[in-house]
Amino acid sequence: MQNTLQLELKQCFRSGRTKAVSWRVDQLQALLKLVSEKETQIFDALKKDLGKHRVESYRDEVGLVKKSVVNALLHIKEWMAPKKTRLPLLLFPASAEVLPEPLGTVLILSSWNFPISLALDPLVGAISAGNTMLLKPSELAPACSTLLAEIIPLYLDKEAIKVVNGGSDVAGELLQLQWDKIFFTGSPRVGSIVMSAAAKHLTPVTLELGGKCPAILDSLSGSDFKVAMKRIAGGKWGPCAGQACLAVDYLLVEQKSVSVVIESLKNCIKKFYGDNVKSLQSICRIVNKHHFDRLRSLLDEPGVAASIVYGGSVNEELMMIEPTIFLDPPLDAGIMTEEIFGPFLPIVTLNQIEESIDIINERPKPLAVYAFTNNEKLKSRILHETSSGSVTFNDTIIQFICDVLPFGGVGNSGFGRYHGKYSFDTFSHEKAVLHRRFMLELEPRYPPWNSFKLEFIRLAYRFDYFNVLLLLLGLRRKFTAPSS
DSSP: OHHHHHHHHHHHHHHTGGGSHHHHHHHHHHHHHHHHHTHHHHHHHHHHHHOOOHHHHIIIIIHHHHHHHHHHHHHHHHHHSOEEEOOOGGGOSEEEEEEEEEOOEEEEEOOSSSTTHHHHHHHHHHHHTTOEEEEEOOTTSHHHHHHHHHHHHHHSOTTTEEEOOOOHHHHHHHHTSOOSEEEEESOHHHHHHHHHHHHTTTOOEEEEOOOOOEEEEOOOOHHHHHHHHHHHHHHHHTTGGGOSTTSOOEEEEEGGGHHHHHHHHHHHHHHHHOSOTTSOOSSOOOSOHHHHHHHHHHTTSTTTGGGEEEOOOEETTTTEEOOEEEESOOTTSHHHHSOOOSSEEEEEEESSGGGHHHHHHTSOOOSEEEEEOOOHHHHHHHHHHOOOSEEEESOSSGGGGOTTSOBOOOGGGEEOOBSTHHHHHHTEEEEEEEEEOSSSOOGGGSSSOOHHHHHHHHHHHTTOHHHHHHHHTTOTGGGSOOOO
16 A cells, blocks of 8 residues: 555656646645644644643644745745856856755654644645655654544645555555655654665655753853743743653753752742642643653662652653652663653753763764853853754754754754755755856867876866966966976
8 A cells, every 4th residue: 555655656746746836835825724724623633642732732833834834935936946056167158057856755754742743844845845745644643643644635735745644564664665755753763763774775864863952051140040940941841741852851050059940940840830740731741651651760760769859740640740850860870861751850960060061972962952151162162062953052942943044963863954945955956957068178178198188187177277278378388487
């Protein structure tokens, strides 16, 4: 069945209709209509799968997709236009351009934590670039994946854009097929499986993975400190209760500041989400029992539960885990070696905040580094001495919504990028096009070789047109001092 669907998509792409700007605009407008008209159903599905509040659902899912679509509609003709480029004068008369063309038929494998936006946002890029595509939503968000399979064919071109639901067996079948591009969002473990399968067909991949995203808190005072605390709390527990690749994973602070930091974070938690695990509000539940048990097992490691300074309560019936703060848990425990992907926040204390750079560099490259500081020297060190997908100073998460910034990881946190024009580029091939005329042929490019032709090529590769002209006129030796 999967093979049949792919053949239909390939046949549609060969027809050429997806390359037309009119088709791309029509599909983007239809996608905008979809998320607008089906907003209530999307909210209901997100509530059922993850317990997301409608405001969080709009912020991180519906609104995000709308923003991306509107941005693509504003710029798609500009993105599609060939880009003229300059050629060396030696090639005159000639012209050149870079022509974006769609890759072909692409596979998009999306994740469960943002089951609408992480499915539809890559779709925006694939449509804008003129591809046909198959979307495989995550089976771990069944209400959302079922909804997408139902509504996408009602709005979008059914011959060019298809949705397939199923578990890991279906994903495995899809990965055995040869695609022109695979776009995957998920864990590094599954990302390595995707990459291995793609390698068999030399298929290019974009891997949007994750990692342990640190937040560095320098010495701040007054209103700056209060704002920083809200942004750290929001960046930890706000996106899907910490079940997000961009969520703050651990916090680095100086020992002298830790007590006031903990008290401030406690106040933020109580204000934002409440203080009773049975009645938490404005925060997602854990996606399923497997992940609930995984998170709970982190507490069972030696020294971890003893480091809890706030929270720690769990409610398996509601699939809720209270926002929890740890103070200096063992650095070799799972909570400090694995991506947490949940509502736990370890705080690691330092003598000097500059030690944070070594802490970060001792771990795999994160998707993001967040640093709260007004110290320009520290900012410079973070930028130049650490490697990460992105760096955000004095805030968290907001880089994700900026279409002018590329979103993607490096190393273990993934590779490739998307959002805005970067999404278009991810699903496009930049074809080099050069136009030449038949006049002004330069014979030194052809054999038989001699010293004159070697000198010509040397000068040409240095763009030394004055001496090229002298050489062609036979005057080069008259203007060149004899070598000693």
